[in-house]
Structures are given as structure tokens and as C-alpha cells.
Amino acid sequence: xxxxxxxxxxxxxxxxxxxxxxxxxxxxxxxxxxxxxxxxxxxxxxxxxxxxxxxxxxxxxxxxxxxxxxxxxxxxxxxxxxxxxxxxxxxxxxxxxxxxxxxxxxxxxxxxxxxxxxxxxxxxxxxxxxxxxxxxxxxxxxxxxxxxxxxxxxxxxxxxxxxxxxxxxxxxxxxxxxxxxxxxxxxxxxxxxxxxxxxxxxxxxxxxxxxxxxxxxxxxxxxxxxxxxxxxxxxxxxxxxxxxxxxxxxxxxxxxxxxxxxxxxxxxxxxxxxxxxxxxxxxxxxxxxxxx
Amino acid sequence: xxxxxxxxxxxxxxxxxxxxxxxxxxxxxxxxxxxxxxxxxxxxxxxxxxxxxxxxxxxxxxxxxxxxxxxxxxxxxxxxxxxxxxxxxxxxxxxxxxxxxxxxxxxxxxxxxxxxxxxxxxxxxxxxxxxxxxxxxxxxxxxxxxxxxxxxxxxxxxxxxxxxxxxxxxxxxxxxxxxxxxxxxxxxxxxxxxxxxxxxxxxxxxxxxxxxxxxxxxxxxxxxxxxxxxxxxxxxxxxxxxxxxxxxxxxxxxxxxxxxxxxxxxxxxxxxxxxxxxxxxxxxxxxxxxxxxxxxxxxxxxxxxxxxxxxxxx
Numbered sequence: 001x002x003x004x005x006x007x008x009x010x011x012x013x014x015x016x017x018x019x020x021x022x023x024x025x026x027x028x029x030x031x032x033x034x035x036x037x038x039x040x041x042x043x044x045x046x047x048x049x050x051x052x053x054x055x056x057x058x059x060x061x062x063x064x065x066x067x068x069x070x071x072x073x074x075x076x077x078x079x080x081x082x083x084x085x086x087x088x089x090x091x092x093x094x095x096x097x098x099x100x101x102x103x104x105x106x107x108x109x110x111x112x113x114x115x116x117x118x119x120x121x122x123x124x125x126x127x128x129x130x131x132x133x134x135x136x137x138x139x140x141x142x143x144x145x146x147x148x149x150x151x152x153x154x155x156x157x158x159x160x161x162x163x164x165x166x167x168x169x170x171x172x173x174x175x176x177x178x179x180x181x182x183x184x185x186x187x188x189x190x191x192x193x194x195x196x197x198x199x200x201x202x203x204x205x206x207x208x209x210x211x212x213x214x215x216x217x218x219x220x221x222x223x224x225x226x227x228x229x230x231x232x233x234x235x236x237x238x239x240x241x242x243x244x245x246x247x248x249x250x251x252x253x254x255x256x257x258x259x260x261x262x263x264x265x266x267x268x269x270x271x272x273x274x275x276x277x278x279x280x281x282x283x284x285x286x287x288x289x290x291x292x
Numbered sequence: 293x294x295x296x297x298x299x300x301x302x303x304x305x306x307x308x309x310x311x312x313x314x315x316x317x318x319x320x321x322x323x324x325x326x327x328x329x330x331x332x333x334x335x336x337x338x339x340x341x342x343x344x345x346x347x348x349x350x351x352x353x354x355x356x357x358x359x360x361x362x363x364x365x366x367x368x369x370x371x372x373x374x375x376x377x378x379x380x381x382x383x384x385x386x387x388x389x390x391x392x393x394x395x396x397x398x399x400x401x402x403x404x405x406x407x408x409x410x411x412x413x414x415x416x417x418x419x420x421x422x423x424x425x426x427x428x429x430x431x432x433x434x435x436x437x438x439x440x441x442x443x444x445x446x447x448x449x450x451x452x453x454x455x456x457x458x459x460x461x462x463x464x465x466x467x468x469x470x471x472x473x474x475x476x477x478x479x480x481x482x483x484x485x486x487x488x489x490x491x492x493x494x495x496x497x498x499x500x501x502x503x504x505x506x507x508x509x510x511x512x513x514x515x516x517x518x519x520x521x522x523x524x525x526x527x528x529x530x531x532x533x534x535x536x537x538x539x540x541x542x543x544x545x546x547x548x549x550x551x552x553x554x555x556x557x558x559x560x561x562x563x564x565x566x567x568x569x570x571x572x573x574x575x576x577x578x579x580x581x582x583x584x585x586x587x588x589x590x591x592x593x594x595x596x597x598x599x600x601x602x603x604x605x606x
Contacts, residue, residue, distance in 0.1 A: 038402055093587055098402045099348050100586045103543070106536055107586070110579030118573050228413065235406065270417045277410040280403050281395050 005139035010261040011254065016146045016215070018253020019153035020208045022246055025230040025237070026160060027204030029245040032234065034177040034197045037096055040105040042205055043227025044112040045083060049075045049206025050127075050218040051120050057127050068130040072210045076203035083202030087195045096194070109223075116220040129214035149211045156207055157246070160200075164242070173197060228269075229256070232276045238286025248286070295604050303468055306551060307461050314453045324565070326453045328557045329460035330518045331541070335553030336467050337510020338538035343547035344471055345503040346483030348401075350535050351392065351408030354415040355508040357530035358384040359515020361419070361426065364525035367438045369425065374441050378516045385512015386505050388415075393504040397497055409532070416530040431526020439520055452521050459517050460554075463510060468550050470506070471606050479503050480548070511538075540578065543585045546594030550606050555593060 028042045052075035057067040086108055094100040133144035164170040176183045176193045184190050205226070216222065229252065237248030252272070259268040279286065310329070314322050334356055341347040362384025366372035372380075396407040419426045426432075439446040446452055470476050478499055481489040486496050519525045528534075538553070545556025560581065568574045589596060598605040 038406070090583055090587065099405070100590065102348075102350075102402070102405055103539070103586045104583050107579040107582030107584075110575045110582070112579075114573045114576035114579065118576075231406070231410075264421070266417055266421045270414050270421060273410045273414040273417065277395070277407045277414070280407050280410075281398050284399065284403060 005137075006261075007258075008137075009140060009142075010258045012142060012146070013261070014254035014257025016149055017257045018250045019150040020212050021226070021229055021233060021253045022157060022249035023153050023208035023211070024205050024226050025233040025245050025249050026157065026242060027201035027208075028230045029234045029237070029242055030160075030204070031198055031201035033242070034173055035091075035096060035194050036098060037091060037101045037198070038098065038105070039198075039201065040102060040227070041086075041108040041112060042201070042230065043223030043225075044109050044116075045079050045202040045223075046205040046209045046226045047116060047218075047220060047223035048079050048082065048112060049209030050213045050216075050222060051116055051220070052078055052206070053210045053213045054120075054125050054127050054218040064128040065130040068127070068210075068214070071127070072207065075210050076206040079206035080199035080203040084195045084199040087198040088191075091198070092191060092194065113220060113223070120218075120220055122220065124217035124219040126217045127213045143215075145214060149215070152211055153208070156204070160204070161242075169196070228273070232272050235276050236279055236286055241286065244286050298604060299468070299472070299606055303464060303550060306554075307464065310460070311457055314450075314457075319449055322453055323449060324561065326449075326456040326521065327518075328561050329456045329554075330514050330521065331537070331561070332554040332557040333459055333463040333517070334511050334514035335538040335541040335545075335557055336463050336550075337507045337514065339542045339547065339549075339553045340467065340470070340479075340510065341504050341507035342539065343542055343549070343552070344476065344483060345479045345500055347397075347500060347504060347507075348405055348539075349396075349408040349504075349507075350405045350532070350539075351396075351410075351412035352507070352511050352538055353530050353532065353534035354392065354408075354412040355385040355389050355511035356515040356534055357415065357419065357527070358388045358508075359512035359517075360519045360525045360529050362512060363516035364432065364434055364519050365425065367434060368432055368525075371438075374438055374446075374520055377438075378513075378520060381516025381519070382509055382513040385515065386509040389508020389511070390501065390505045393501045393508075397500050397504070409535070412530070412532065412535055416527060416532075419527040419530055426527060427525070429527055431524060431528070434519055434523045434525060436523065439523060446521055447523060456517065456521060459513065463513070464550065464554070467510075468606060471550060475499075475502075483548075536578075536582075540582060540585075543590075543592055544581065546592030546596070546598070549592070549594040549598065552592055552594045559593075 024042070024046055028039060031037055031039050031042070053071035056071040056074050057064070060067045060070055062070060090104050090108070091101055094104060129145045131145065134141045135144050135147070164174065172183070172188055173193055173196075175186070176188060176190055180190055208226075233248045233252050234245055236252065237244030237246070256268060256272070310325070313325060317325065334352070338349070338352050341349055359381040363377045363381030366377045366380055367374065392408060392411050396404055396411065399407055420428050436447055444451045444455075446455055471479070478489065478494055481494070482496055482499050490496055515529065541553050541556035541560055543556070544560055545552030545554065563581070564574045564577060567577050585592070591599065594605065
């Protein structure tokens with residue numbers, strides 16, 4: 001394959017990566033933006049989404065397409081419920097103190113991961129794609145499902161955007177983000193907003209995982225990479241800024257896809273992590289974010 | 293009894309008890325105790341940064357691993373003798389902590405945690421990337437011949453215990469002396485109120501950097517000793533787990549207490565050891581302990597004890 005088509009393939013792979021990354025990172029960014037909580041267990045919510053998708057598609061006697069759609073609805077809901085419980089029973093009791101919540105979410109990470117290993121086992125298992133359809137380009141064939149992932153992620157992100165900017169619930173969330181105490185004075189149930197935000201963030205990660213699981217297999221350690229990458233995206237995009245997060249997800253997803261195809265993936269990760277550390281030190285508002 | 297006499301007799305008493313334990317404990321537990329003592333030195337270093345100075349780092353695995361490789365690479369590649377290699381490991385921990393500190397200490401709180409985490413992650417990935425020399429994931433074994441200091445073979449149980457105890461005792465006495473010195477008080481002042489300390493004329497950046505370097509030296513010494521005593525160097529010691537472990541020990545035993553890291557290390561080590569007899573889900577125990585501690589006992593065992601009964605406990 002000559003250079004041009006090879007680059008096209010790298011860009012396509014990068015776009016798929018960016019779409020899924022955008023979903024995961026917006027979840028993390030929402031939680032940080034509204035609650036000022038750095039959720040280290042975010043990758044485990046992603047992993048739970050993928051594993052639940054496997055359970056749903058394996059045990060429901062539906063044809064693959066229907067089973068997958070069921071997974072796309074059930075998995076995020078279950079993960080959101082787990083997240084809401086974690087918020088009520090752990091994070092709320094810590095008064096959302098930043099350092100204590102990080103330690104607590106590290107604890108949650110270990111517990112969820114171990115629970116997944118015990119219940120689901122150490123194997124990686126595939127989930128059938130809802131449809132098989134290949135697009136034949138002049139140089140190579142490309143999976144139509146991967147392009148569908150990009151579209152679906154776009155639709156979900158647009159829905160989140162509309163929810164945040166047009167709905168009352170979104171308005172309440174933004175009000176809580178700007179000033180928690182004043183919001184409470186206006187009769188907003190801040191506890192419920194926080195639980196809802198944490199659940200929504202987790203649900204987005206789970207949805208991203210259901211989208212990706214027909215391409216990658218479900219595995220109990222699969223949360224590590226998305227966690228690291230979404231951290232990178234959220235920080236480079238500017239902590240708590242959704243728009244910055246989207247731009248950064250696109251940039252990081254594309255460049256990660258392209259760099260890993262031409263260079264060593266480990267080297268790409270080393271550069272990315274160092275970049276994040278330096279951005280936080282020298283430009284804490286992020287490269288794209290207007291404000292912290 | 294003056295306070296100073298009380299404090300020193302308590303700590304020297306604990307040291308004497310730990311030393312005597314080798315004659316009482318069966319070999320399995322004596323080896324465990326040697327391992328715990330080395331890990332406790334690592335945790336004491338973490339405690340200097342976190343417990344006393346208020347620097348919550350998520351990147352101490354980097355300094356721990358610097359000790360391993362600072363010791364292991366010169367022995368493996370250049371045939372160094374163990375003592376200079378050990379010293380190089382200790383220095384490597386301090387130097388890396390200084391480098392990370394110069395950058396990371398420009399941030400605070402959550403940003404500091406993430407910056408240290410990212411540097412540690414970059415360090416771990418670099419170890420994997422340079423696997424020609426570091427052995428990557430598999431690591432390498434430190435030659436038994438290179439583990440003999442002045443005729444004492446460190447791979448034997450007895451000598452290993454004494455060597456681990458020597459490091460542990462030096463680290464504990466050093467830590468006790470540090471936190472009771474004027475500089476130690478300034479470290480606590482940084483934790484309690486940085487702005488007020490600045491107003492009193494202290495330079496927070498300098499104080500915190502020195503504390504972090506001291507902490508890195510402890511971590512490096514522990515890493516170098518661990519590699520030398522147990523004969524193995526590997527990139528797994530640079531993973532995030534080894535940044536969490538000292539934090540867990542310190543939180544359990546009591547942050548900002550000299551004996552806390554050791555107490556936490558003993559309890560956590562045996563908690564994991566005993567539960568893994570019943571179930572292989574030991575990570576669940578670690579996770580539950582972390583969540584339980586921050587929820588119900590953020591001051592840890594000795595922190596609570598100090599608050600209720602013994603306000604003189606350093």
C-alpha cells in the first residue's frame with residue numbers, strides 16, 4: 001500500500017478513536033466541571049459498560065442487532081445507577097474534598113476491577129457487531145460499523161450538548177457548576193445534581209464502551225488506556241471546559257491514531273503524558289480552554 | 293519524664309522489639325518482616341512529603357523505581373560493587389524527586405497529584421521503551437555474587453533481616469530527628485497554612501522542594517535496598533500500584549506520625565496475606581481499605597490515638 005492510502009487508513013482509525021475518546025472524555029470533563037471531582041474510576045465505568053454489553057448480548061435471546069441496541073440502553077443505565085450509589089455513599093460523605101475523593105475513587109477503581117475479574121473472569125470476549133457491512137474503497141475495504149461508531153458518538157454528543165444548553169436540567173447543572181452555594185439558595189437540590197452528574201458522566205463512558213466493544217473485546221483491564229487518554233484530553237482541553245475537551249479529543253485521537261501507525265505506540269504515550277504534565281505546569285487553563 | 297525522653301524511648305523501644313523479632317518469628321514471617329521494613333522506609337519517605345508537608349503525590353513509584361534501577365543497572369551493566377550501587381540508587385531517587393519537584397511544585401492540590409502521576413507514568417513507559425537495558429516488563433535478576441557486602445551474603449535470611457533492619461532503624465531515627473527539628477516544624481507549617489508561613493518569611497517552594505527531595509531519597513534508598521535484598525529489578529515497581537501502596541500504609545497507620553508508616557505497612561501486608569489465603573481478590577481488600585479509611589478514619593490509627601490520648605506523639 002502506498003503512502004496516500006496508508007495515511008487515509010490512519011486518519012480513519014484516528015477518527016474512530018477520537019469519536020469514542022470524545023464520549024469518554026466529555027463524561028470525565030462534566031464530572032470535573034460541575035463537581036470539581038477528579039474521577040480516577042472513570043476508566044472502570046467504561047470497562048463495566050463493555051462487560052455489561054457482553055452479558056446482555058450473550059444472555060438475551062435476540063438477534064445480534066437487537067441485542068446490541070439493548071446493550072446500548074441497559075449498560076449505561078446500570079453503570080449510571082452504580083455511579084449514583086458511589087456518589088451518595090462515598091463522595092458525598094467526603095464533602096467532595098478534592099484530595100480525599102481522588103483517594104476514594106482509586107479505592108473504587110480497585111474494587112470495581114477486582115469485582116469484574118471475579119465475576120467476569122480474566123478472558124477477553126468479543127461482542128458481535130450489530131451489522132456486518134464493508135465499504136470497499138479502491139485500496140482497501142473498511143468496516144462500515146466503525147464509521148457508524150463515529151456517527152453514533154456524534155449523535156450522543158449532540159444530545160449531551162442540547163441537554164446542557166437547552167434543557168432545564170442542563171441549566172440547573174450549569175448553575176451548580178458556576179456557584180454551588182447560590183444555586184442551593186435558589187432551591188436547587190445540589191445533592192441530586194451531583195449524583196445525576198456523576199451518573200451521567202459514568203453513563204457516557206459506558207456508552208462509549210458499548211460502541212467500541214464490537215471492535216475491541218471486553219476485558220477487565222480495558223479501562224486503563226481510556227482513563228489515561230481521557231485525562232490527557234481533559235487536561236489539554238482545559239479542565240471542565242466541554243468545548244475544549246471536544247477539540248482536544250479530536251486532536252489527540254487523530255494524532256494518537258496516526259503516530260501509533262508510523263511510530264512506536266509506547267513512544268507516543270510517553271510524549272503525551274509528558275505533554276500533559278507540562279501543560280498543567282505551564283498552562284493550567286489548557287491549550288484550548290479559555291478558562292480553568 | 294520529659295517529652296523528649298518519652299518520644300525517644302518509645303521509638304527506640306519499638307526498634308528493639310523489631311530487632312528481637314527475628315529470634316522469635318519463624319523464618320517465613322522473618323522474611324516478611326524484612327520486606328515490610330523496606331516498604332516501611334518507602335512509606336516513611338512518602339510520609340515526609342504527604343504526612344508532614346501536605347504534598348499528596350501520586351508519583352512516588354518513580355522515585356522508588358529510580359532506586360531499583362540506579363542500583364541495578366550499574367551492577368548489571370558495569371559490574372559495580374553493591375555499596376556504591378546502593379548509594380547511587382539513593383541519589384537517583386533524590387535527584388529525580390528534585391527534577392519532578394522543580395516542575396510539579398509550581399502547581400498545588402489536584403494538579404500536583406496529576407502532574408506527579410503523569411511523570412511517574414512517563415517514567416514507567418520509558419522503562420518499557422528502553423527494554424534493551426531495563427529488561428522491560430520482565431526485569432532482571434541481580435546476580436547473587438553482586439549481593440555480598442564485606443563477606444555478608446544478603447541472599448541469606450539472617451543477613452537480609454539485619455541489613456533491612458539497619459536501613460529501617462537509620463530511616464526511622466533520621467525521620468524522628470527531622471520532624472522534631474526546626475525544619476520539620478516549618479514543613480508542618482507548609483501543610484497547615486502556606487500563606488501564613490510565607491508571611492512569616494519562609495519560602496514555601498524551597499521548603500517543599502527540600503521535603504520532596506528528602507522523600508525521594510527515602511524512596512530511592514528503599515528501592516535500591518529492595519532490589520539488592522530480594523535480588524530482582526523490574527518495571528512493575530514503577531507502576532501506579534507502587535505509588536498507591538505507600539499512601540495506603542501512611543493513611544492506615546496515621547499520616548504525620550513517625551511510626552504510622554511502619555504500623556500501616558505491617559497491618560496492610562498481613563491483611564493482604566491473610567485474605568489471600570481465603571480469596572484471590574486481594575485488590576478488593578486494598579480498594580475497600582482505601583475507601584474505608586478516607587470515609588471513616590482519615591487520620592489513621594496513630595493519628596486518632598494522638599488526638600485522644602497522646603498529644604506528644606511526633
